[in-house]
Amino acid sequence: EAGVVQSPRYKIIEKKQPVAFWCNPISGHNTLYWYLQNLGQGPELLIRYENEEAVDDSQLPKDRFSAERLKGVDSTLKIQPAELGDSAVYLCASSFGTDDEQYFGPGTRLTVT
């Protein structure tokens, strides 16, 4: 069974530039999560989808961050414009049910210069 796929794995951009991350969850998993992981810290939830609906986006900085999951499968997380403080690892996870164990992708390491 294929795991959660994320791309790109690494991204380096200059500040004020836009950037997008893509996630393909495990087949059949209805719930999809985007997390932010700063160095030396645990992941922090940005947004959670149930199918195509964003049911918890309270921690998403909506002035610069946006996300979509149009067909209830793949998802894209976008930052525009990026700031230096956005440098981190962005993790995508999926689960079959909302409170089931989550399966994480390898993450995208973003460096903003």
Place this chain on the structure above:
Amino acid sequence: AQSVAQPEDQVNVAEGNPLTVKCTYSVSGNPYLFWYVQYPNRGLQFLLKYITGDNLVKGSYGFEAEFNKSQTSFHLKKPSALVSDSALYFCAVRPPGSSNTGKLIFGQGTTLQVKP
């Protein structure tokens, strides 16, 4: 505020010895509790979870965790450590209540170093 604490940044243990990685939480009610492991340049992998029932939960790769409600702890244990267990371990809590559906609060992580 709801929080998870992993009091040790790093745990060192010799191969073959038992290991314990500590986790305490500050959440009212009866939360769900999880342990995840993260290897370098890889995503987090689920190890085990506690929802209800027996306080000792068994998980993947020979790991187990003991839930202690009075001490609000959920320590990860393994009877005999392997060098390949060396990784970053995260404790996570799902607070009770429908408003917290799907919400995981992670600790800051503990690096486990197992030496041959």
